[in-house]
Amino acid sequence: MTDAKSEILGRIRASLWDSPQPAEPVRTYRRVSDKGQEEIIEILVDRLIDYKANVYHETAETIAGRIDELLAKASRYVVPAGLDAAWLPEDTASRSAVTDSGNADKPGALSVRELDAVDAVVTSSTVSCAETGTIALNSNPAEGRRAITLVPDHHICVVPVETIVELIPETVARLDIEKPITWISGPSATSDIELIRVEGVHGPRTLDVIILK
Amino acid sequence: MTATALGMPQVRHGVGNIFEHEPFPEYAKRELKNEQLRANLGFATHKIRTKRDAVTSELPDWQDLRTAGSMIKQQVMANLDTYLEEFERNFTAKGGHVHWARDAHEANEIALKLIQAEGVTEVNKIKSMATAETGLNEYLEEFGIHAIETDLAEEIVQLGDNDRPSHILVPAIHRNRTEIRDIFRRKIEGVNPNLSDDPAELAEASRFRLREKFLTNKVAISGVNFGIADTGTMTIVESEGNGRMCLTLPDTLITFMGVEKLLPTVQDLEVFTQLLPRSSTGERMNPYTSMWTGVTPGDGPQNLHVILMDNGRTAVLADQVGRQALNCIRCSACMNVCPVYERAGGHAYGSTYPGPIGAILSPQLGGIENEHNATLPFASSLCGACYDACPVKINIPDVLVHLRGKAVDAEKAQGEFAGGKKDPHYQMDAIMFGAKKLFSSGKLMGLATKGLPVSKLVTGKKHKISKLPGLVGGWTDYRDIPEPPSTSFRNQWKKERGAAPKRVGGSRVDVAALMEANKTKVAEAHAKAEAANPIIKEAQ
Numbered sequence: 218m219t220d221a222k223s224e225i226l227g228r229i230r231a232s233l234w235d236s237p238q239p240a241e242p243v244r245t246y247r248r249v250s251d252k253g254q255e256e257i258i259e260i261l262v263d264r265l266i267d268y269k270a271n272v273y274h275e276t277a278e279t280i281a282g283r284i285d286e287l288l289a290k291a292s293r294y295v296v297p298a299g300l301d302a303a304w305l306p307e308d309t310a311s312r313s314a315v316t317d318s319g320n321a322d323k324p325g326a327l328s329v330r331e332l333d334a335v336d337a338v339v340t341s342s343t344v345s346c347a348e349t350g351t352i353a354l355n356s357n358p359a360e361g362r363r364a365i366t367l368v369p370d371h372h373i374c375v376v377p378v379e380t381i382v383e384l385i386p387e388t389v390a391r392l393d394i395e396k397p398i399t400w401i402s403g404p405s406a407t408s409d410i411e412l413i414r415v416e417g418v419h420g421p422r423t424l425d426v427i428i429l430k
Numbered sequence: 431m432t433a434t435a436l437g438m439p440q441v442r443h444g445v446g447n448i449f450e451h452e453p454f455p456e457y458a459k460r461e462l463k464n465e466q467l468r469a470n471l472g473f474a475t476h477k478i479r480t481k482r483d484a485v486t487s488e489l490p491d492w493q494d495l496r497t498a499g500s501m502i503k504q505q506v507m508a509n510l511d512t513y514l515e516e517f518e519r520n521f522t523a524k525g526g527h528v529h530w531a532r533d534a535h536e537a538n539e540i541a542l543k544l545i546q547a548e549g550v551t552e553v554n555k556i557k558s559m560a561t562a563e564t565g566l567n568e569y570l571e572e573f574g575i576h577a578i579e580t581d582l583a584e585e586i587v588q589l590g591d592n593d594r595p596s597h598i599l600v601p602a603i604h605r606n607r608t609e610i611r612d613i614f615r616r617k618i619e620g621v622n623p624n625l626s627d628d629p630a631e632l633a634e635a636s637r638f639r640l641r642e643k644f645l646t647n648k649v650a651i652s653g654v655n656f657g658i659a660d661t662g663t664m665t666i667v668e669s670e671g672n673g674r675m676c677l678t679l680p681d682t683l684i685t686f687m688g689v690e691k692l693l694p695t696v697q698d699l700e701v702f703t704q705l706l707p708r709s710s711t712g713e714r715m716n717p718y719t720s721m722w723t724g725v726t727p728g729d730g731p732q733n734l735h736v737i738l739m740d741n742g743r744t745a746v747l748a749d750q751v752g753r754q755a756l757n758c759i760r761c762s763a764c765m766n767v768c769p770v771y772e773r774a775g776g777h778a779y780g781s782t783y784p785g786p787i788g789a790i791l792s793p794q795l796g797g798i799e800n801e802h803n804a805t806l807p808f809a810s811s812l813c814g815a816c817y818d819a820c821p822v823k824i825n826i827p828d829v830l831v832h833l834r835g836k837a838v839d840a841e842k843a844q845g846e847f848a849g850g851k852k853d854p855h856y857q858m859d860a861i862m863f864g865a866k867k868l869f870s871s872g873k874l875m876g877l878a879t880k881g882l883p884v885s886k887l888v889t890g891k892k893h894k895i896s897k898l899p900g901l902v903g904g905w906t907d908y909r910d911i912p913e914p915p916s917t918s919f920r921n922q923w924k925k926e927r928g929a930a931p932k933r934v935g936g937s938r939v940d941v942a943a944l945m946e947a948n949k950t951k952v953a954e955a956h957a958k959a960e961a962a963n964p965i966i967k968e969a970q
Contacts, residue, residue, distance in 0.1 A: 219528035225689065225740045228442060229511045232747035237508040242501035246701070264714060287838050320728025329645050329679055349704075349715035362729035363678045363720075367671065386700040392695050394661050397726050400703075400719035401675040405671035408711070409583035409600060410607055410629040412477050413468075418582060419640065420671025420718060 242247065243369070250383035257347045257383045258428065261376075264350025268403025269416050270424040280304045280429055287373050287425050291336035295327060295365050299358020300341060304375065314339075319358065332368035338367060338421075340366055340371045345381045346388040349402060352376060352426065353388060356396040363397050372421040374401070377429045392403050443797040444742025446534030446564045450780035450792060454805040460772035465602045466776050467596070471806060474603045482819070483537065489708070498701045500823040503757035506692050507747060512660040513692045514738065520662030524724020526734040534564035537686060537739045541566060541651065541782040544735055545575055547821045548649050556666065556673045557600060558653025559760055560686035560739065566651070578643055578653065580672035581637050586610050589617040596776035598784065599710055599762040604775070607632065650676035650731070654687045655759070656702055657736070660695050663723040664736070667706060667716045669757035677720050683731040688745050690756040693894035705821035708764065709761040742795035751832040755790045757822045764816035764826060767829025770809050775846050779806065786816035790829040798833060799840040807833035859901055889913040 219227070250257065265272050275283045285306035288294060295315050296305065297391070305314055315335060318325030341359035345352045352374055354360045368370055382388055390396055405420030416422065450457075460790050461467060486492045506513055518528045531537035538562075545553055553570070555561065555577050567577040581604040583798060588592045602610070611627040618639045621873040625635055652673070656665040664685060666673050677683060693702060699721075707716045712813030725732055742866075746751050765771045765785030776784035780802070781792035793803040807830045816826040842855050868874050889895055895911040897903065903909070 221532050221536065224532060225530055225744065226511045228740065229514075229689070229747060232744045232753075233508065233510070234748070235750060237750075239503075240501060240875035241502035242498050242505060244494075244498050246491040246704075248700075260858050275445040283498065284591075296774065299529070309644050322728045322802075326728070333641070335644060346715075349707075351715045351719075356729065358563060362726075364676070364729075367674050367678055385704050386697075389697065389703075393664055394658075394721065395723050397723075397729055398719075398721040399674065400715070400721075402558040404717070405669070406717050407582050407633055408672045409586070410600055410610055410632055411583070411725070412474055412600065412603070413629045413928070415630045415633045417630075418637055418670035419580075419644070419673070419675055 233384060240325045242342055246386075247384055248386040250387060252383055253382075254378070255381050257381055259379065260383065261345060261347035261350060261381055264347065265403070265426055267307070268424075269406075270350075270403050270426050272428065273430070275427050276430050281306045283311065283427060284373060288337060291361060291371070293335045294337040295340060295369060296339050297359055297361025297365060299361075300323075300339065305339065310403075317320045317361055318364050321362065321364070323422070328361075328367070329364065332364060335369050335374060337371035338365050339375070339377045341377065343380060344388050344391040345376050347381060347383045348384055349372040350387060351385075351388065351402045352402050353392060354399045354401065355392055356398070363388065363399060366399065369419060370421055371423040371425070372401075372404075373425045373427065375427045381428075431719045441745035441748045442532070442740070443745050443800065444533055444563075444740070444795045445937050446741060447782040447875040448563060448742065448792050448796040448912065449801040450803050450806050452780070453799060453802045454774075454780075454809045457780065458809070460768075461775050462760060462773060464604075464775070466606065466755075468522060468773060469690065470603050470606065471596070471772055471775050474597065474600055475768075475772045478712050478762075479766045482709060482766065483710045483712075484740075485712055485714055489704070492708075495701055496702055496821055496823050499759075499821055500757065502698050502701060503822050504754075505694060507753055507756055510689065510692075510747065514689060516659040517657055517692055519660060520660065521657075521724065521734075521736060522662075524662050525732075525742065526662065526724050528739045529735060531737050531741070532801050533741045534739070537564050537737050537741070538566055538569040541684055541686070542570060542573055542575070544557065544682070545649055546573075548682055548733075550575070550647070552576045552577050552578060552643075552647055552720050553583075553649040553651055553652070554580050554643055554676050554680065556652040556668070556676045557601075558651070559684060559782060560653040560688055561596070561651060562849070563789075564686070564739070566686070571762040571945060578640070578647070580640055580643070581668075582670060582672075585636060586613060594777060595728070596784075597762065597765065597767075598760060598776075601633060603944065604777075629630045632719060640675075644675040644679055648680050649684070650680040651656070652925045654685050654691055654736075655706065656693050656699065657687055657691050658694075658696055658699070659692050661723055663696060663721055663767045665699065665703075665721045667719045669701070669711070669717045670716060674718055674720055677722065678730050680731050682733040683735070685734075685736045687736050687738055689738050690738055690747075696744075697873060704760055706761055706852060707898075709759075709763040709819070709821040718844050745797070746791070746794040749794060749832075752790065752794050752829050754824050755794060755825055755829060758787050758791065759822060763819040763821065763823055766825075767815040767819045769811060769813065769815075779809070786826045786830075787824070788963045790824075790833060791824055793833055794838070798836050799844060804840060807831075807837055861902070876920065879920055882914055882918055883916050883929060888953070908942045 262272050272285050295317050298319050317327050341354035342352045404416050404420050404424040406416050407418045408414045523898050586602040587595050596604040607627040614635050621635050653663050655667050655928050660833045694786050707713050746756050762785050768786050771785040779788045782790050783791045789806040793806050798804050810830050812827045893913040898906045
């Protein structure tokens with residue numbers, strides 16, 4: 218008796234008895250944007266709002282103030298180790314940032330229970346696709362490991378303007394596939410009950426996006 | 431598993447939930463009486479269809495994406511053995527474990543052993559068609575392992591005792607909010623006894639129930655949307671975040687993957703991540719898409735398994751016309767546009783795969799001669815809406831017609847009458863033979879239409895035919911045939927326009943001579959048009 222692998226591969230070869238020779242795929246779809254940066258940002262904002270994300274425009278001077286306001290009454294929030302500390306408001310008596318080391322096996326990483334207990338998470342992002350309103354996290358030092366943007370109920374995500382592209386092919390080209398990738402298009406949602414869209418099931422129920430110039 | 435040799439090559443069909451258990455027309459007739467189901471399905475299919483139309487028409491290159499998607503999938507199928515081995519090499523090199531399963535039983539057994547090795551009795555699950563096909567949940571239950579469905583709709587179906595999904599995208603669409611509230615009140619421990627039927631509150635109840643499971647359970651089971659051959663990357667699209675929970679928090683992840691789920695390169699994702707969400711939920715993009723390439727130290731499951739499953743897919747691959755069914759990316763667009771599905775609903779198709787794609791996939795995966803799979807290719811009006819909607823251009827009507835032929839052949843070979851004179855196929859063959867003779871001879875046709883006035887004798891006072899004999903009687907079971915006209919179109923034409931000059935067999939119109947004769951007429955027409963419109967002259 219042959220093992221399952223050889224048997225399945227053998228079946229496949231037998232099934233391709235007619236040696237089909239399909240043509241090389243043609244890629245006539247749009248692969249490079251023909252739009253200006255301002256227009257692309259406008260499209261992204263339109264899509265994000267459509268998905269019920271909150272969108273803010275900030276600069277290096279105003280971002281800390283905005284994050285301070287968005288964190289509001291949060292007491293503990295998590296940040297990845299590589300996040301630019303200048304973006305964050307000063308800790309206060311009632312609120313502090315907790316840094317996650319980025320590796321669950323090493324000291325300095327929050328347990329899932331600890332992540333479940335924090336109020337929010339602040340991260341940056343690698344690339345955003347305007348046409349679909351999608352923000353991509355690629356496990357870079359300013360984005361952290363996947364669990365920190367998943368378990369807390371409120372995600373404040375910074376999108377630097379130079380990371381915004383128009384199209385999906387441009388987005389895929391900027392990703393490092395060897396590291397875990399999460400695409401986020403609005404907060405967690407379901408339409409499973411009578412097709413009524415409900416924002417917020419298991420992922421963060423609030424998504425704040427800060428477009429940073 | 432059954433082996434059949436309906437021509438070359440010998441193929442192995444699959445097992446599991448890929449069969450129609452009673453003839454589709456009988457099942458559908460019963461389902462049609464379920465008014466709740468019909469109303470919900472009508473509402474759902476129309477709503478998703480409208481959204482899909484809007485988001486696909488806003489892309490100027492939608493047809494280019496469909497073409498690319500179709501061509502990429504054809505490449506995958508034509509080189510499936512090469513891509514599978516390439517995928518295995520890369521997935522393994524990045525710390526994952528690859529298992530091969532000839533059929534659904536073997537896939538379930540592999541999963542059971544892996545779960546038992548972790549010593550757990552409860553696992554979390556992401557909605558997956560592959561594990562529905564293998565009947566994994568029921569199988570694990572026999573061995574005391576509870577599989578917790580974490581997708582909201584699958585959760586509703588699972589908690590609703592003996593219920594089954596009715597749509598692959600919105601599996602609980604046959605339930606309304608009040609029913610869901612009652613199920614949750616009954617089944618969720620510690621839930622607010624005054625839980626209302628507001629969908630937001632119901633979603634909150636699910637979050638409450640599952641959060642603890644996500645934080646505790648160490649093993650998760652998933653399907654996969656796309657596996658990338660040249661990197662070993664896996665991709666899952668979802669909406670609720672339950673997928674991310676299952677892909678990120680457990681120690682062990684076991685992924686069921688049909689052997690056809692591959693894409694050659696990462697670049698191909700740029701096509702399919704555009705095609706899938708727009709065709710499926712009618713969104714520009716689904717809320718969450720996860721991609722992971724092997725094990726990442728300190729991030730996500732450290733123990734990664736994939737079970738590559740055949741279960742009849744190689745049988746589909748052997749059929750030159752039917753193999754395009756393997757290109758399916760499980761978006762459900764074909765269901766949402768299908769007039770038969772909209773009325774009969776998903777349950778009527780028996781198999782895990784309902785709708786037009788199910789009608790061509792189940793008979794090929796499980797064998798057209800098995801159970802009542804032969805009735806599925808007839809569950810269609812061949813209107814072609816599914817072909818237009820399909821993001822990878824599967825020509826479903828073509829395959830349906832092809833499979834109808836196979837169904838008839840299978841029935842002739844093994845049917846009750848086995849080709850004897852009482853066999854309805856014998857009658858049909860005789861009718862078709864007669865029709866061929868009649869329509870190919872003008873003389874016979876003319877003779878036949880002379881008999882038209884006689885038909886008045888048959889139609890009687892009601893001026894219609896209500897009952898035909900034999901095989902064709904099926905037509906009149908539900909309809910009347912109006913009284914035939916007293917004279918045929920042929921004869922009327924002859925009377926009004928006179929008889930056409932007799933054509934000599936084999937004579938052809940001499941096109942060159944005709945053009946020569948009319949040459950001057952064309953030049954005259956041009957001159958006339960120029961004289962009437964000076965702009966034409968200037969343009970020249």
